[in-house]
Amino acid sequence: MSDVVRTRAQRKADTLARLAAPVVDAWVATDGPYLVPLTVAWHEDRIVLATDRESPTARSLIATGRARVGLGPTRDVIMIDTVLDRWLPVSEAPGIGEAYAGQNDWDPRTAGPSYIFLILRPDRVQAWREVDEIRGRTLMRDGAWLI
Template identity: 40%
Template sequence: MTAPGAARGAGLAPPRDLAQRKADVLGKLASERYAWLATSGESGAHLVPLGCVWDGARLVMATQERHVTIRNLRKDGHCRVALGDPTDVVLIDGAVDIVAHQDLPADAPPVLADLPVNPGRVPGCVYLFLTPRRVLTWRHRGEIPDRTVMSDGRWLA
């Protein structure tokens, strides 16, 4: 009998269960400070690296109001964010709310001050609040079949 996962490649670590994958994603969200943000617009796909922080429910980034990223998000408020490297991938799809610094609620999370480009200090910048709707994660091809850990905004574990 062939060992589970052997057909997908020798020497791979056993696939993580959903609970471990969720925990690993939350750990990465808490520690990562940069992400790749992909939007789509009239000129096609647009991909940029942005500083980010996790506020416990949303991934928060910031950029200049005048950039293509903002134009694309104002037309279609959905995007994809990529974290990690090819051996520890996290992809997040969701909707983005664009918020000017002066429009932040009084109870805005203190973690926003940790953004490298902070709209409170950089004129012309706005916050991007990404609420995850779908999260995919994998470390090797043996984990790809069960890569979805969040669907329709709900964690699967």
């Protein structure tokens, strides 16, 4: 157990800081089942994924409209249930492309015409480090921060 249990406000601040950090790698789960590692960007309160339009992850996410994004090690977890806001070819999203490339170590706009951005709206966010933070781990519900 950790020495200091974070408040919900601190967990929210830590979550937003991690999402905005350079090169955020996450596990993305979609129906299928598919669980893949992807680099994400945080842009205008949305999670942005970049992948090939024909990948199982993209196909599943477009079909179901939902994904779960997991960040961090097992003792500093952020779980984000998301809803697909929209998707578009990387060539048709200059602002999103700039934001994604600016946060990460590659630019998907150079990956070819089959790459798309998947824009995800957080619906539920949970964050905890160890068992002493399980209580109060839900920071967002139904798209609204609880803090």
